[in-house]
Amino acid sequence: MGFFYQALKKAAGVPTSPNEELVEREQPTFEEDLRDKTAAATPTVKPHRKLSLKFPLESLVAFLSPPVEDENVIAMEQCRVLRARIWETMRHKQFKSLLVTSAMPAEGKTLLSVNLAFALSQIENVRVLLVDADLRRPGLARFLGMMPDKGLNNFLKGDESFDDVCWTLNDSLDFVPTQPVEEDAAELLHGQRMVEFLREAKQRYDLILMDAPPLFPIVDAQVVAPLVDAAVMVVRAGQTSFDLSRQGADILKGKLIGSILNGADVGRKTAYYGGYYTRYGSQAKKKN
Ligand SMILES: Nc1ncnc2c1ncn2[C@@H]1O[C@H](COP(=O)(O)OP(=O)(O)OP(=O)(O)O)[C@@H](O)[C@H]1O
Ligand SMILES: [Mg+2]
Known part of the structure; x- marks a missing residue:
């Protein structure tokens, strides 16, 4: 798990080696995964209601926003890197459910979840929820x-049943939203129904990406973590303290497969961040 602390150190401004990566590298390669995936049986999924979105999905996603603005090129490239590394790790370890969390609120979990879900759904024969x-x-x-x-x-x-709460975003990407609950959210997330939800989702999808609450100051993400296969932690550059992020990483323990440094100053790239920054361009921000 040393790689993770190196990532946190980068976010916190502690000098690290430029060769260290934010997300663990795994074998086999992305291309091999794709080949395996194509050979695998395509899961059958009942069609769900189609959502009519205010904005076309593509325009919300820095990864494929046409026309590509100069400042989005970096985001696109970083999203491809993240997509490949996350997919490699999940495939290699035969994981399906992935929690996207962070130590504190407003670190970019939701923005990254949408971008990553869309990017991952663009992989041939990969169905994403x-x-x-x-x-x-x-x-x-x-x-x-x-x-x-x-x-x-x-x-x-x-x-409601799974099909009643599941919506179709595109051919390979479905979406389960939620409304705010008044009762104890942690109780609901911790219950047997959540286990059933994940079991059902795993039968239908290749990857389940869960946009979670922060780990602090509420316990909701902490109770979901044991139910998923893996977790990534978003660390907002210049915002999250190293100690807090380390506490979050300790809570996730073995579930943590990597961290994503979000919002690092592009101008400070070179030796300090070593190129491992993520910057989501103006398009995603404007539409939010
Ligand atoms: N790299 C970035 N560059 C610019 N703005 C960003 C970046 N990442 C996130 N934001 C903006 O910061 C705000 C918080 O992002 P987001 O909602 O994704 O965070 P969150 O971690 O999901 O928050 P919460 O804990 O409240 O759910 C949003 O307005 C989002 O557009
Ligand atoms: Mg959020």
Whole structure:
């Protein structure tokens, strides 16, 4: 897990070796994974209701925003790197569910979840489910410019089936939103229904990306972490303290497969950040 602390040190301004990477590298290669994936059986998924989005999905995603603005080129490249590394790790370890969390609020979890989910769904024959697991302050539906009437909260309460709360974003990307709940969110996230939700999702999708709440000061993400296969931690450059991020990493323990340094100053790239920064361009921000 040393690589993770190196990433945190970068975020916190502690000097590190320029060769260290934010997300663990795994074998086999991305190309080999793709080949394996193509040979694998395509999962069958019942069609869900299609969401009508305020903005086309592509325009929300820095990764494929046409026309490409100069400042988005960096984001596109970094998103490709993240996509490849996350997919490599998940495939290699035969993981399917991935929690996207951070130590504190507003570190970029929702923005990165959408970007990554879309990028991962562009891999041939990979079906992705994006889930809003932030039951107190859900942000994904708002980010996508829509307001679905049902979501994870209804499933967890036992009111609705998986198909009733699942929406189609594109051919290979489905979405389970949520509405804010008044009751104890941690209780719902920790219950047997959550286990059932993940079991069902794993049967239908190759990758389940869960946009989670922060690890502090509430416990919601901490109770979901044991239920998922893996977690990545978003660290907002210049914002999150090293100690707090390290505490978050300690809570995630063996689930943590890597960290994402978000929002590092591009101007400070060179030797200090060694190129491992992520900057989401003006398009994603404007539409948010
Ligand atoms: N790299 C970035 N560059 C510019 N703005 C960013 C960047 N990352 C995130 N933001 C902006 O910061 C705000 C918080 O981002 P986001 O909602 O994704 O964070 P979050 O971690 O999901 O927050 P919360 O903990 O409240 O769910 C948003 O307005 C988002 O557009
Ligand atoms: Mg969020």
